[in-house]
Amino acid sequence: MNFTRFVGKLSLLILVATVAAIAAPKERITIKGSDTMVILVQRWTEKYPNKQNLEFQVTGGGSGTGIAALINGTTDICSSSRPMKKAEIEQLKEKTGYQGLEVRVARDGLSVYVHGSNKVKQLTIEQVGKIFTGKITNWKEVGGKDARIILYSRENNSGTYEFFKEHVLNKQDFASSAQHMAGTAALINAVGKDPNAIGYGGAAYARNVKALAIAETPSSAFVKPTEKSILSGEYPISRFLYFYLSKRPEGTMKKFIDWVISPSGQKIASEVGYYPIKK
Incomplete structure (x- = not known):
């Protein structure tokens, strides 16, 4: 293989790799609910270090709105400034077959x-x-x-x-x-x-x-x-502030939630004006 052909093939490989990286679809995590928590959740998503091929969509509307969206399957995570009610848990179980998962994320x-x-x-x-x-x-x-x-x-x-x-x-x-x-x-x-x-x-x-x-x-x-x-x-x-999910998180979702309740995520909660779940 002469030098010109080698450079040409190498350039083609780099181009293909670049196009593939650009074309790779981003995974999206939607978080909807508490207006009280919007600033905090936005800060978490901005500071999350593992955002390659990942994007977040954060909206408020109130805890009740977020819980309804979780039940209807239109959000991945509900942010809530109150615990879910028994009737809401029953509705979620009826829709999904699972009673959901509660995660305390701040005080x-x-x-x-x-x-x-x-x-x-x-x-x-x-x-x-x-x-x-x-x-x-x-x-x-x-x-x-x-x-x-x-x-x-x-x-x-x-x-x-x-x-x-x-x-x-x-x-x-x-x-x-x-x-x-x-x-x-x-x-x-x-x-x-x-x-x-x-x-x-x-x-x-x-x-x-x-x-x-x-x-x-x-x-x-x-x-x-x-x-x-x-x-x-x-x-x-x-009070505690919560994330609610319809089922146990896996993969990218689990990594994000694990980070939120880690010392790094809890430090951000303190910086925003809330308090860590553990001291």
Whole structure:
């Protein structure tokens, strides 16, 4: 073989290999659900080191929307800020023959927010519940100024909404005056602009608002949502954040989830403003 023919064949091989690499179809992992978790999940997918021939599609819509998509088979992973309900697990099993897999991926403290100028610094869970159910309507009733309390809540397809309703409102309905916001970022923005407002959301979203110290009972200590108090369980409105899958992951999916709960993935959760599942 002369030199010219050798170079020609070598160039052809390189070209074929390059075209094959470009043409290789990318595997896609879809993740849908919690608006609270969107920033965190996006950061995980951006920082995931093994992304060759892999792409992610991350969308919010609320935990309930993500769970419905998992049941209907239109997402690979559901991100949820609340546990799946028994009825939802039964629906998933009926559709897929498998009751699904729950993976705890981070911890969060559900903060109660007010405007930075509000003189109120602390509330009991009972007071918070009475405010959001409309039984307390003026700030002066909880040590603040004489002004009507403006309520901001999440939409009812939100896992944060459901968690707050169950654990703070004791499953009572929100006051009809509550304004329901599409996402935590929108809620925080509204509270940050209104001196008489109150809202709730994940601790990671605390920007330009004040998070109140919360007491579980009138005789309990008031605790602010900090890393220490959330990880220890001392802060009374703490929760896990979840990934749900319709079945046990394999291959690329398993590698991604293993990385999310590894020290590297958990470090990113801390950087975003959430807390690791283990400390």
